Amino acid sequence: MSHQSELIATDILAYLEQHERKELLRFITCGSVDDGKSTLIGRLLYDSKMLYEDQLAQLETESKVHGTTGGGFDPALVTDGLKAEREQGITIDVAYRYFSTAKRKFIIADTPGHEQYTRNMATGASTADLAIILIDARYGVLTQTKRHSFIVSLLGIRHVVVAVNKMDLVGYSQDRFDEICRDYRNFVSRLDLPDLHFIPIVALHGENLVDPSENMPWYRGTTLMNFLETVYIGSDRNLEDFRLPIQMVNRPNLDFRGFCGTLASGIIRQGDPIMVLPSKRTSKIKRIVTQDGDLSEAFCSQSITLVLEDEVDCSRGDMIVRPGNVPKISNAFDATIVWMSSDALVPGKTYLFKHTTQTVSGQIDSLKYRVDVNSLHRTPAPVLQLNEIGRCSVTLSQPIYFDAYRRNRFTGSFIIIDRISNTTVGAGMISDRDSAKQPTAAWENTESQTVDGQQQISNVSETERESRFGQKAATVLFTGLNGTGKSTLARALERSLFEDGRAVAVLDGDLTRKGVNVDLGYSVEDLSENLRRSAHVAKLFNEHGLICLAAFVAPNQSVRERVAELIGKDRFLTIYCTAKESVRTTRGLSRAEPSAANNVSMYEPPEDPDMVLDTSDLSVAECVSAIVELLRARQVIR
Amino acid sequence: MNSYNLTHLKQLEAESIHIIREVASEFKNPVMLYSVGKDSAVMTHLALKAFYPAKPPFPFLHVDTTWKFKEMIAFRDNYVKNELGIELLVNINQEGLKLGIDPSENSDRHTEVMKTDSLKQALNQYGFDAAFGGARRDEEKSRAKERVFSFRDKFHRWDPKNQRPELWNLYNSRVNPGESIRVFPLSNWTELDVWQYIYLENIPIPELYFAKILPVVWRNGTWIHLNDDRLKLKPGEKIENKMIRFRTLGCYPLTGGVESAAATLPEIIQEMLLTTTSERQGRVIDKDGGGAGMELKKTQGYF
Numbered sequence: 001m002s003h004q005s006e007l008i009a010t011d012i013l014a015y016l017e018q019h020e021r022k023e024l025l026r027f028i029t030c031g032s033v034d035d036g037k038s039t040l041i042g043r044l045l046y047d048s049k050m051l052y053e054d055q056l057a058q059l060e061t062e063s064k065v066h067g068t069t070g071g072g073f074d075p076a077l078v079t080d081g082l083k084a085e086r087e088q089g090i091t092i093d094v095a096y097r098y099f100s101t102a103k104r105k106f107i108i109a110d111t112p113g114h115e116q117y118t119r120n121m122a123t124g125a126s127t128a129d130l131a132i133i134l135i136d137a138r139y140g141v142l143t144q145t146k147r148h149s150f151i152v153s154l155l156g157i158r159h160v161v162v163a164v165n166k167m168d169l170v171g172y173s174q175d176r177f178d179e180i181c182r183d184y185r186n187f188v189s190r191l192d193l194p195d196l197h198f199i200p201i202v203a204l205h206g207e208n209l210v211d212p213s214e215n216m217p218w219y220r221g222t223t224l225m226n227f228l229e230t231v232y233i234g235s236d237r238n239l240e241d242f243r244l245p246i247q248m249v250n251r252p253n254l255d256f257r258g259f260c261g262t263l264a265s266g267i268i269r270q271g272d273p274i275m276v277l278p279s280k281r282t283s284k285i286k287r288i289v290t291q292d293g294d295l296s297e298a299f300c301s302q303s304i305t306l307v308l309e310d311e312v313d314c315s316r317g318d319m320i321v322r323p324g325n326v327p328k329i330s331n332a333f334d335a336t337i338v339w340m341s342s343d344a345l346v347p348g349k350t351y352l353f354k355h356t357t358q359t360v361s362g363q364i365d366s367l368k369y370r371v372d373v374n375s376l377h378r379t380p381a382p383v384l385q386l387n388e389i390g391r392c393s394v395t396l397s398q399p400i401y402f403d404a405y406r407r408n409r410f411t412g413s414f415i416i417i418d419r420i421s422n423t424t425v426g427a428g429m430i431s432d433r434d435s436a437k438q439p440t441a442a443w444e445n446t447e448s449q450t451v452d453g454q455q456q457i458s459n460v461s462e463t464e465r466e467s468r469f470g471q472k473a474a475t476v477l478f479t480g481l482n483g484t485g486k487s488t489l490a491r492a493l494e495r496s497l498f499e500d501g502r503a504v505a506v507l508d509g510d511l512t513r514k515g516v517n518v519d520l521g522y523s524v525e526d527l528s529e530n531l532r533r534s535a536h537v538a539k540l541f542n543e544h545g546l547i548c549l550a551a552f553v554a555p556n557q558s559v560r561e562r563v564a565e566l567i568g569k570d571r572f573l574t575i576y577c578t579a580k581e582s583v584r585t586t587r588g589l590s591r592a593e594p595s596a597a598n599n600v601s602m603y604e605p606p607e608d609p610d611m612v613l614d615t616s617d618l619s620v621a622e623c624v625s626a627i628v629e630l631l632r633a634r635q636v637i638r
Numbered sequence: 639m640n641s642y643n644l645t646h647l648k649q650l651e652a653e654s655i656h657i658i659r660e661v662a663s664e665f666k667n668p669v670m671l672y673s674v675g676k677d678s679a680v681m682t683h684l685a686l687k688a689f690y691p692a693k694p695p696f697p698f699l700h701v702d703t704t705w706k707f708k709e710m711i712a713f714r715d716n717y718v719k720n721e722l723g724i725e726l727l728v729n730i731n732q733e734g735l736k737l738g739i740d741p742s743e744n745s746d747r748h749t750e751v752m753k754t755d756s757l758k759q760a761l762n763q764y765g766f767d768a769a770f771g772g773a774r775r776d777e778e779k780s781r782a783k784e785r786v787f788s789f790r791d792k793f794h795r796w797d798p799k800n801q802r803p804e805l806w807n808l809y810n811s812r813v814n815p816g817e818s819i820r821v822f823p824l825s826n827w828t829e830l831d832v833w834q835y836i837y838l839e840n841i842p843i844p845e846l847y848f849a850k851i852l853p854v855v856w857r858n859g860t861w862i863h864l865n866d867d868r869l870k871l872k873p874g875e876k877i878e879n880k881m882i883r884f885r886t887l888g889c890y891p892l893t894g895g896v897e898s899a900a901a902t903l904p905e906i907i908q909e910m911l912l913t914t915t916s917e918r919q920g921r922v923i924d925k926d927g928g929g930a931g932m933e934l935k936k937t938q939g940y941f
Contacts, residue, residue, distance in 0.1 A: 012907065098826070289690070
């Protein structure tokens, strides 16, 4: 294992000193064998001289049998490739590989791109600082690229390197590289990936891995290895919120009582005031004990033992924090759950939840929606199957002390254990938002806001706007199931009114879900919240004199009434769109968007609509002129 | 690196201590499997750190095949038992001993009876529900996929196709009676990390790791040390005195030495970094059964 350092032979002590100061970087590689993932890992290990002669000799033999390079050295076989593993019946799973350079030690979580990808990728990603996403330059951004990126984002990995591989097969084309970067950026704008980098490579030949490629002079960025060695990861750790989940109490004799644990986040110093949860008793840090001597301060990820000034009760599962910076304490929260068992997640069933150092029984109360990892669409689902991801509300038998996963990877994560089989069946990430209670509260806030919302919001009066636009502001709600033509009608009416010189705006439920309501799903609560926010937008349009055409499923009568109240009943019109089921299904099928809105039983037809339009009988033009007549009759337009 | 970053060794140390404490807290009856080698030395050191100023709250278990280097036994008793005062359990498969298997003649059978069976015997006898081992993922292909908390059924079998997912630092320690977990706190350490840590922390290791002139014979492509008078010479073999050292320690007839002049830790590390063959190459047992040899042994309960 000759590391590429002259120092080893000439001055081993200097070499050792250099290597004492190395940092650890963990990364995950995402892609399939076909993208060259095994080749890339094989290359990194080979080029950093982490392969021994006997291993190489074995590889050369295998290259002749299984290799894809015509008998030459095939770096893909270093990681013994998915195919070889399948042939031998060895498990397809997360494998960890190790290599180091003069600057860093690296741990690669190598996960297969195909079967069981979600479970394995989530496992590998849970401890990774960085992800390498491999794209085959010939095929560009594929569905699997999207699902890998989504899981990377979900597990909170902040640094992503998109390695565009096989550049030799696209003639080292800069245009092709730029195109792939553009496509990728467009896609990930919907995800939370704050630090993105793109590197064009040829893994098989090692181009732009360790040494810059001579075939791509247009690329002036760093090589992959150089990037891995230098990317700054220090700021990823949370040094602000001191959290010490207690693992055990160390009490060798009556004179010593130490609380042991690994700092989940933050910094603590001798003399600092602390608070113990759940008792909320306070004390001060007397000593930070380690076998190497007491420390004056300790920080995130160190394993320490604390001695307190006072006799305070504290045991495994408790958490030591600062009195002025306390995590959330609750037995109920929302979380995104990755399901990892072939027995489906069943809401209402009792599971064990291991969070920091405590294991508590509890249940998933409701599954708000499931996320399709390929399309990122949200669908309502009764259960979560193996490898599925869903947003859930969780209730435990006793409170835990947690932060949102986005803020704190260690106090925001948990695993779910089946009580009978004892296996780990799921993993969860706690959300920022407690959406279970929010919609009602927000609606109620709204009412109080509208009461004192009488204050003048503009220097331009309503009458002035009316005479300028020659219209009265109003909101027309198109409600109905999917496939009843709501958006189509709204758009056609917009065109017609616009050509007639009216000031008009369309508010489309499908589109608001991509922007202002991107965080919402399809549970009853979320549908209600979706409407509440959209109603505020419609109201703003109206206050500025516009006619607002709103296309929403809006399945719930009471919610529609609240919308009407918020906007003002005198300028709110409801158009109920219907269509024969056969027509609706055909139309609905052409749309990828999933929805509770397809569910006939969940839709409550309006009790007193201003107009009902059966769009399977009437043409779009007929509908539009009918609505224009209605608007005239109501004196919205003249 | 700013002052709030840990070096890779300090990070590995902290993570291993976390694992060791989790086991001590969550299991009823854990044990640390102690093999006297360098990995066991690091694991012992980490266990001391994890519970300082107390002693590790669990016993150590050495599976003695009766063919270990005598220096290993001396080191074990002098250091772990006497100096550290740790509760040391030693298991010898007495039934197996009666079979009188010569490891030089039948290495497979010897390993199965005196090591694998003996380990299971001891685990059953004491009813341990967790057993620490010093294995590392970089040692061998099949280990790369092994969990830190690795589930064993009541027959001590590992099922590589049915492992529990392991995320963050949340380890699942739930087992039913009779089942157990093998815990590998050094999973993420490499051979270089282990040596470097031994050097930095000044951890005692058996002298066999340092080069010394010893009587040896050339057998199976490696130097076998005549550690006592039980090793029978085969036709054509002649005893030579060579300056050798051992990269791993096990049963002496099955553990080959390498010619070396490395007499200090930096020299050992230097030699390791410049060498071109992998650590386990000197071990005869890995080669049995072809490429998947170790995976097969592990599913049967070999550590």
